[in-house]
Amino acid sequence: MKNEFKIIPLGGIGEIGKNSTMLEYKGDIAVIDFGFKFPPPDLFGVDFIIPDYSYLLKNKNKIKAIVLTHGHLDHIGGLRFLLEEVKPSVILGSDLTLGLVKENLPPKLKSALKFEVVKPRETIKVGNFEFTFITVTHSIPASFGVVVKTDEGRVFFTGDYKFDATPIDGRQMDIEKLEELSKDGFDVLFSDSTNADESGLTGSEAIVGQSLFKIMESAPGRVIVATFSTNIHRIQQVVDISERLGRKVAFDGRSIIESVKIASKLGYLKVKDESVIELSDISALPKKMVTIVTTGTQGEPMSGLVRISNGEHNGIKITKGDIVIISADPIPGNERLVSEVVNKLFKLGAFVYYRKEDGIHVSGHCSQEDIRFMIDVVKPKYFVPVHGEYKHLVYAKKIGEEEGIPKENIFIVENGLGVALSNGKLRKLPKISTGEVLVEGNMKFPVKSEGDLTHIGERKELATKGILLVIVFLKKNREFARPIHIETRGFVLPRGQEGEILREIKAEVEKIVKAFAKKGDFGNISNEIERSVKSILKKSVKPPMVISSVLTEK
Amino acid sequence: MKNEFKIIPLGGIGEIGKNSTMLEYKGDIAVIDFGFKFPPPDLFGVDFIIPDYSYLLKNKNKIKAIVLTHGHLDHIGGLRFLLEEVKPSVILGSDLTLGLVKENLPPKLKSALKFEVVKPRETIKVGNFEFTFITVTHSIPASFGVVVKTDEGRVFFTGDYKFDATPIDGRQMDIEKLEELSKDGFDVLFSDSTNADESGLTGSEAIVGQSLFKIMESAPGRVIVATFSTNIHRIQQVVDISERLGRKVAFDGRSIIESVKIASKLGYLKVKDESVIELSDISALPKKMVTIVTTGTQGEPMSGLVRISNGEHNGIKITKGDIVIISADPIPGNERLVSEVVNKLFKLGAFVYYRKEDGIHVSGHCSQEDIRFMIDVVKPKYFVPVHGEYKHLVYAKKIGEEEGIPKENIFIVENGLGVALSNGKLRKLPKISTGEVLVEGNMKFPVKSEGDLTHIGERKELATKGILLVIVFLKKNREFARPIHIETRGFVLPRGQEGEILREIKAEVEKIVKAFAKKGDFGNISNEIERSVKSILKKSVKPPMVISSVLTEK
Secondary structure: OOOOEEEEEOOOEEEEOEEEEEEOOOOEEEEEEEEEEEEOOOOOOOOOOOOOOHHHOOOOOEEEEEEOOOOHHHOOOOOHOOOOOOOOOOEEEEEHHHHHHOOOOHHHHHOOEEEEOOOOOEEEEEEEEEEEEEEEEEOOEEEEEEEEEEOOOEEEOOOOOOOOOOOOOOOOHHHHHHHHHHHEEEEEEEEOOOOOOOOOOOOHHHHHHHHHHHHHHHOOOOEEEEEEOOOOOHHHHHHHHHHHHOEEEOOHHHHHHHHHHHHHHOOOOOOOOOEOOOHHHHHOHHHHHHHEEOOOOOOOOOOHHHHHHHOOOOOOOOOOOEEEOOOOOOOOEEEEEEHHHHHHHHHHHHHEEEOHHOOOOOOOOOHHHHHHHHHHOOOEEEEEEEOOOHHHHHHHHHHHHHHHOOOHOOOOOOEEEOEEEOOEEEEEOOOOOOEEEEEEEOOOEHHHHHHHHHHHHHHHHHHHHHHHHHEEOOOOOOOEEOOOOEEEEOOOOOOOHHHHHHHHHHHHHHHHHHHHHHHOOOOOOHHHHHHHHHHOOOOOOOOEEEEEEEEOOO | OOEEEEEEEOOOOOOOOOOEEEEOOOOEEEEOOOOOOOOOOOOOOOEEEEOHHHHHHHHHHHHHEEEEEOHHHHOOOOOOHHHOOOOOEEEEEEEHHHHHHHHHHHHHHHHOOOOEOOOOOOOEEEEOOEEEEEEOOOOOOOOOEEEEEEEEEEEEOOOOOOOOOOOOOOOOHHHHHHHHHHHHHEEEEEEEEEOOOOOOOOHHHHHHHHHHHHHHHHHOOEEEOOOOOOOOOHHHHHHHHHHOOOEEEEOOOOHHHHHHHHHHHHOOOOOHHEOOOOHHHHHHHHHHEEEEEEOOOOOOOOOOOHHOOOOOOOOOOOOOOOOOOOOOOOOOOOOHHHHHHHHHHHHHOOOOEEHHHHHOOOOOOOOOOOOHHHHHHOOOOEEEEEOOOOHHHHHHHHHHHHHOOHHHHHHHEEEEEEEEOOEHHHHHHHHOOOOOEEEEEOOOEOOOOOOHHHHHHHOOOOOOOOEEEEEEEEOOOOEOOOOOEEEEEEOOOOOOHHHHHHHHHHHHHHHHHHHHHHHHHOOOOOHHHHHHHHHHHHHHHHHEEEEEEEEEOO
16 A cells, blocks of 8 residues: 555634644654634533544554644644543644643643644654744744645645734744745645635734824823733733833733733743733822733623623723723624623723724734735645635635646645645545534533534523423322422413413323323323423413423332 | 603614614604514524513503604514504504515504505604604615604604615605705704714615626626615615626515515516516526525525525525625624525535625615714704614714714713703603513513523523433322432533432432421422532532422322
8 A cells, every 4th residue: 555644634624713633644643733612602501612533532552743833722722632532742832832732731631741842943853754843923923834744745734824024023934944945845735714705915913003002192091902812912012012101011810911921931022020010009000001901802701801891800990081902803703792892891981992993903814915925935736725614715725726726736625534645646535534522511522413412402492492391290000199290491481371371281291191001101101291281382382392200109 | 840852762772773762742652663683692582672662551542653764673673562562543654664564563463553654755743743754865765764843842863874875766865855954953863873983984885786797797607696685775786787687586585575576566676577587497597597686694594595505495506606695794693604604605616705895785874974974964953873882872972072062962872761852952861661572482571681581591501501300209208209310401421420420419319308308398408409419510510400399299
């Protein structure tokens, strides 16, 4: 059998989030990133969704490395669940990425693993893979694209990126190295496609600084900036502007404080000691000297900004003249929550900057011209758009075609359905696995499709309809030991008709029980009771879930 | 006591939807509009939300008129519920508005009511009110703003509007009449504020036609356009373009077919008979000769477009080369659903136009410059922004100030908290009522605040946690008649630990029952069982709702 370099996405295709790609070559496996995503609102009670890792479990002993591109949770958030069951020989990533990963792991798990910090342009051989780390610009510092070389060819995984010509930390996209490598040829480019349906080039982070400066300069009092805790560049800009304007900065919330600590220690964030004050000390300063950095740009219930908007934050009460800046876009699905927060803050007397046209946010992901530029630099033979919903992959494919890559050399893949490189030739593989893993508390539920999980289906029914319980208690001789007992939760009967309907239900259930008792077989009685109760209720109301228990004395 | 002309919003303030305003003067009441809105996703099982109408119920006999501005459901959708309990002397509106209202009412209710069609510029006296109807441009034809005159002064309710200089039906905003009336002075302007946080003037409907033409002209096969069923202008444009391009139009779905019928009959929509084909006949035509108009722009589960995207539409199967145009913006909260539909359509081989930059939709509501223009024309003494979330009201207020209305003459009101005009002077009133009415099937639940409804709260708990039932059967002598029975729905125990945990729960419940039996009082036993069961479960899992029934033989 010929050797093939298999590249199989485990997550991040046809969706935004839970990015992960598996590499397999000559019996060795490596995994690039292992993120999570948040569940859609109808997956009641689910905390996170992570990629299907059944193939990794089955091939545990082959896993040589986990390679991390950057420290966002859609790339590292699933690790704490995966690493409970799978132990790679080494975990590679930048100092900041690994710092954030470790922050996220239980101490016992952390100490059982080997981490290795890699530097830009560093090349590391693990098993039959050779990884070279390329600096890319994104909304978190120390982000890498990864070049992977095997005997079958060389491919480039961009990770998340945009071409930011004026990055805040001066660490430019390493176009030079990519161009140097591309002289020897890249076989395949796997590119981020998140904003592939947006024309133009994604704006530079520096633009946001200009808008923030204008707003903060004219702010009559306190400025509260909400941002993602890992958006170190954004935090750097808020700090720099505050220093210029003579404002002190207070950091609010565990995640912000932690990531400020890690990024400062590693030199990615530069904050003078005297520029920072404790949140508890802000009232000692004139309002015009105070900037607060907090979380909650997505309307997350426990976040700083949401507690502020509910008047439930111990350290921060909104007063007239406060300026709030929501320095992020709502993730699709969160628009309504964010809007609620904005309205509440306005009501409390703050003026809130939240609009696109306020210029207070730019994406960290590539738009159409970034992708075009990436293709021009890498000059790949094959192109595989990743990290995006299907519509984004379609738009990315279009750009690939426009850039002269032959149609048949552009592959739209799926989670579990990847490609194999052999002798510089790429082909599609059959699907290895499909589905995802739902995480709820400390339980993991592998699902192939949504309908797989009975308890989630039941929750949906309970959520919209409520429940009605019918309890029947029979003596050994199958006579009624007591009247039929009915309870409801999340369900109400039409006002004024309650007694009548309950009487009808009880009479019907009694009839059914007597008939079954006569037959001497209670085998199917629950279905029969459920059916009758529902048909009685249907006459006046949307029937709930019905559970009946016919219990006999023993 | 002096006479006051009271104007009290019942809905539409601090929210998008369920617009309604109550007028009261010298013992007479009139209601302008009575819409519904769709519930937020966490109001499980609720179908619609309508305004709190308790004040109207208490003053049933005073209600002289219901006055309708236009036929959108956020202005007329609540009527079928209100009119079950309240019968006004007359219902006034344009022919199209009343046509759509009647379409929505059960025949019996309809025949018990008096409807009166009003024409543009018509003035009608009802009780102590005088209403004059002013044509405004909006995304449905025959939309009115309403001038209301009483002895205390004259006010203008804009209804929903934008200044569209090139309306599809040529019916211009009646600026002339407004300017004429404003010479005698307007005391108060109540203006739509829906897009008050967007700069500029809202685009003309005609612009959409240009984009649609460009897309449809170059479409290689069928074109499927999804739009709101009442967006007659949009439908007119699709029909006109199809006629120009030699395409036949098929209308899909009851709501589209009905509104096309009503609008055609009244002359608001002009479709040549030979331009229309039945959906069942489309396969007889070359694909390039087919346009389909359907619903589903919001990803509504039963809509045409969603069934098409799921491959479940009997009449329409997507084939390669089909063009789908989603000619509407997602309503906040629907973004994720719409995105799913787009992705599925792409996967089936269609090319989908859904992006803002495709120019396939404009709003029907006023942006900042529309509001500015409205204030300039009406020149009101007082300004009250309505129809908008709080953030929109704040922005509208800002525009009012910029236009020279004194700060103290701009009122931000609330649902139930209105204003009173007396002798040309406006003052704020105390709140008359607060809350809303949730509609579920044919049940109506008045609520003052969300927490009011036990069954909704229970559904939330059931939705995220599921339920565990503990049933205990006791003989008359309070001995156990049979083993403790446990059932769950929407809840699972950690794999491998099920037996152990159930044994622990049963043992604990048995202990509790015995202790209570000894005391001879089962009064509080449910709470005690619930508490213990939850504390056992908490050790390994997120505990569900627990219901216990301790039943004794009788």
